Amino acid sequence: MNITEIGNSVVKDVQTRNHKSAAEKIQSLLDCNADLKEKWGAITRLAVTIGELEQAKAASQKFLELAPDEPRRIIQCAAILAEIRQADAAINMVLPLLEKSRTSDVLHFLGTVYTQVGQVELAEKYLTELLEKSPNSGISWLTLSAIHHFNEQEALFTQLNAIQNTQTKVPPYWFALGKACLDIGNEKLAFSHFKKANQLMKNTQYIPNQHRKFVDEIIENQNTQFFENITPTEKSDKADPIFIIGLPRSGTTLLQQMLSAHSKLNEGGELKCLTYPTSEVGQAHINNVNNLDSEEQKSLFDKFRTDYFYYLEQQIDSVLPCIDKSLDLNHHLGVITKSFPNAPIIRIIRDSKDTAWSCYRAFFNQGISWSYDLESIAEYFYHENRLSEHWSTLINKRILEISYEELVNNPTETLTKCLNYIGLTFENDMLSFYKKNSLIQTSSVKQARSPINTNSVNSAKPITEELKAFTNRYELLSK
Structure with missing residues (x-):
């Protein structure tokens, strides 16, 4: 294949979830310094999509080399760095542009990334300057x-x-x-x-029946036989992650930030390290793993574990356990149980009305279609909670459940409970988590940058009437 054909083939591989082939082809393009010109921008995005962050960084550099002094191109490449958790490098790439031109693009980028790393005063400075002009x-x-x-x-x-x-x-x-x-x-x-x-x-529609079917198939297939007959993978020398499960806006970011402030735990966030390999394999194959022989099962779960650390090491450089709060983890507790048999799993729950109200008012970067409508939020919560109940009946001893309300009302006691489960002891610095300025790339940035407080408890109470579409639908589904 010529270079153009290889580039087109990468797109096809990504679309068909053949991530290994896509990564090999992207690497071949990088190795031969292919003359892709502007298409290096598309290759960069494809590499990010499949979790090949080092390749994304290298491809974006090729894209930048086409016009290294062009401000818009610099910002595009810096945005890739910020997306792959290299926020400081992204800021340093863009700061020199201030000397040439304080454009809206430059000011917005700096305001956004300084927000992510907790430098709020600088973020406000650049954003207010921008808004004076635009x-x-x-x-x-x-x-x-x-x-x-x-x-x-x-x-x-x-x-x-x-x-x-x-x-x-x-x-x-x-x-x-x-x-x-x-x-x-x-x-x-x-x-x-x-x-x-x-x-x-509402440019995309949430289809409850599709979600219902998705959850039904997990419940039907990842059953007692799945957990009793399949041998977990053997633990490696790498520190198991700590998985935090919970609905969006239920306190997962807050809990992750507080745990990450412990001296023996690493940072974390929505790492997607399990998302990449499971999406490549496909949910149907995972659901049907009971049909594989024991060696095939072992190979699959070994792959998930190996791939997880491959993707993790591109994001976090540390031997300490990381805290993973990726959004789709509730779908993969079967995989987690088999691929990470010793990994702590903490589920955080929150009052459903408060959570729904918080989701409804959040602008999710990922564009979550169920969050645009109160009845859709009720449908989503119901099916995710059905799945949570399924896991609890099968692996309840593996899951520590806490509530958001417990965490904010009694933080020391609740964190101590979490740490006892993990095998660590409480540290007072965990209550000063908001001073650490670790990376936050979710809509919970404000709450996780503030001292612990109960301001969000019963937040839905003043708009009880307005939330009736949610409460009525949720109660009907739950009957």
Whole structure:
């Protein structure tokens, strides 16, 4: 194949989940310094999609070399670094651009990445400077709203409200305005803005029956036979991760940040290290693993473990156990049990109405279709909770369950319970987790940068009427 054919073949491999072949072809293109010109940008994105982060970094460098002084290209390449957890390198790549031109692109990028690494004052500085020049930047208002507490007397609040007529079709703006109204205590007005934002976001549809079928097939196949007859993989010399399971906005980021502040635990987040190999194999194959012979089963779960650490080592350079709170872990507790037989699993739960309200007002980077509609949120919660109950009937002894409310009301006691389960002792520095400024790439950035508090407990109470679509549907499903 010529270079163009190889490039096209990579796309096909990614689409057909043949990640190994795609990675080999990307590496061949890098090794021969292929003359792909602008297509290096697409190769970079494909490498990120399959978790080949070192290849993504190398391909983005090829893309940058085409015009190394072009600001937009520099920002694109820096964005790749930020996405693969190299935020400091990303900032250092973009900072020199300030000397040439303080454009909106440069200011927004710096504001966003400084937010992720916890340098809030710098983030606010660049974002407010941007908004003085470009007051209609909805996405910049959203980024600022994640770290800024608005009040009615400040100029920023007035400025944000004044541009409503120019933002009628800009979802991030309405999420930002909703957050500002929450800050001033007007929950009902906030709800109306979040409702508008979510209506604008409905470009993809959540199909409950598909989700139901997906969960049903896991429950049917990853059953007692799965757990009793399949031999777990042998533990290697690598430290098992600590898995945190929970619905989005249930406190997973907060718990991860608090645990990561322990001197004998590593950082973490939505690492996706299990997502890459399981998506390559496919859920149907995992569900049918009972049909494989013992050697094939062992090979599969050994692969998941080996691949997990392969992807992890591209993100985190440490021998300490990491904290993995990836969104899809609830779907893979069967895999985790067999591939990581000694790994701690902590499930965090939260009041369903508070969680639903928090999801409804969150602008998820991944574009989560079920979060745009209250009845869809109810459907999603119901099916995920059905799956959680299934796991509990089979591997309850493997799972430590805590609640968000316990964590914020009694943090020392709750963290001690978690650490006893993990095999560690409590450290007081864990309560100062917000001072660590570790990387946070989720919509929980504000809460996880603040001292522990109970502000979000019973947060849905002022809008009980507005949430009836959720509560009625959830109660009906749960009967």
